[in-house]
Amino acid sequence: MDHFLYRNGILHAEDVALPDIAASVGTPFYVYSAATLTRHYHLFTEALSPLPHMVCFAIKSLSNVAVLKLLGDLGAGMDVVSGGEYRRARAAGVPGDRIVFSGVGKTREEMRLALTGGIRQFNVESEPELRALSEVAVSLGVTAPITIRVNPDVDARTHEKIATGKKDNKFGIPIARAPEVYAEAASLPGIEVVGIDVHIGSQLTELEPFEQAYLKVADLTHRLRAEGHDIRRLDLGGGLGIPYTRSNEAPPLPTDYGALIKRTVGDLGCEVEIEPGRLISGNAGLLVAGVIYVKSGEGRDFLILDAAMNDLARPSMYGAHHDIVPVIEAPPGAPTRPFDVVGPVCETGDTFAKGRDLPLVAEGDLVAFRSAGAYGAVMASEYNSRPLVPEVLVKGDHFAVIRERPSFDEILNRDTIPAWL
Known part of the structure; x- marks a missing residue:
């Protein structure tokens, strides 16, 4: 609508x-319609209730500061993928503890910007990034909260240029290697593991790929907790599609998506984060x-x-x-x-x-x-x-x-x- x-x-x-x-x-x-932006944001918050959750708007979909302020004033968090997007979120008045920093190529300068300005978490995508973040955090005398983005090797069934969850994509670490990377994270100074991150693509028009990915995340949560990690936050990414034609069958509704999240990971006692962009904007x-x-x-x-x-x-x-x-x-x-x-x-x-x-x-x-x-x-x-x-x-x-x-x-x-x- x-x-x-x-x-x-x-x-x-x-x-x-x-x-x-x-x-x-x-x-x-x-x-842009303020009423539509507001309605679509509330669809997600209602779909995830009563789970503890945060809806972080994917700034890369629409980054105008006025739009970010509108959503931020409603309570939205922000998902950023660059230092520029971080600055836009802060310019819109969004506090650092509602900003999640994603992306495969975070620079040390961007890490320093977020650590000094305030950050909810970094979604770490590789071991080299993890080690660089540790060095920057130690140099500043602070601790960086992180999740590690795992690649579940799930076909999102979307356009090849916006699929991000297959093993041949550049994003995240193979989910089979997650335990060893989490072990390294736990051993590094200046790093605090807070959860797991996954994102398999954009413009998904069916729920099954989400279900496959989230069930793998649930299994990984149990394993990591058994190995001593305090997994208390699950960042499940975004990607729910929209109808681009009036005649096409409509993609799943946020209510269906929320029900899937509750069914697959709702019993883990974790705070759930999602990062919708396209469906809101x-x-x-x-x-x-x-x-x-x-x-x-x-x-x-x-x-x-x-x-x-x-x-x-x-x-x-x-x-x-x-x-x-x-x-x-x-x-x-x-x-x-x-x-x-x-x-x-x-x-x-x-x-x-x-x-x-x-x-x-x-x-x-x-x-x-x-x-x-x-x-x-x-x-x-x-x-x-x-x-x-x-x-x-x-x-x-x-x-x-x-x-x-x-x-x-x-x-x-x-x-x-x-x-x-």
Whole structure:
């Protein structure tokens, strides 16, 4: 469910008509619904109740500080994968004891940043990282709380570029080697083992892979406790998918996911952490674009938009589908025809959809990409020297620009010409 609905034939974000935002900020732009973000966060907290738990939003899916503050004020923790994301979480007012630091390549500088600024735990992914963290913690005279990310060799049945739980992926340590790595962690100064971490991928549309992974984590918990480790926290990752098309069978609901967690690890007496990103932010955002031209080609028609692959990379990067709808609703029974929906970037890869049946639109009309809140603005670039698009947050009948579109002067002034040129 989201809060983007047609009213009197005009697509609205909550109570704000999208053409009003376009008139104010220009196109293209991202728009997020505060009501949808809030609702999706609460779906997870309710699904895990009454287990002791923390829902840590995966910042990599949508990192705008205003969005992080909205979720943080609701009680969300944050899952960060870089020093920059850590700084964003702290700038949003999220305390360090609600921030989990994940990622395979944490630098000593990032470790130092989190240890001095406050951290809930590091999700350690390798022995070299573990030893580096020990050295940094000792140098600061502090103790680093850790889980170790185990790789359960479970097929997440998702796109190969976002699967993270197979033995040939770069993430975590093989679960069979976990006891020896935990033994080393327990022997290192400056390290406190607090739990186990697992994350098998993103955009999962069925529960069985989660169940396979969590049952392995439950078995490992028993073994590690028998070997003397105080396993009191289970970080189960994220990855629950969203419906990107209105016609597809819906992925499992958070309530189903919560029931699975309770069934597989709920009797272990551990605090449960989960790290959803896409399911909280994905359907909470749209990308709104303007039609530049409607072009007739050889045997196909093109809808050329002012949004491009640098603004929304998922279709060109993953072959991902986004529903594309006109902002002014087509009347019932209006004709449609197939279009290749493309942007102005000078690459054939700048294609959002091929042969997509759409109502007839004209130059200057607006269209919206649904389910664009996750991995949209965060993956955008200034390729072709196109400015990053603005981000807008809506609450009820008002909206605010939460990231401005940079001017060309701002873009050009970041470059420096050497004196010898």
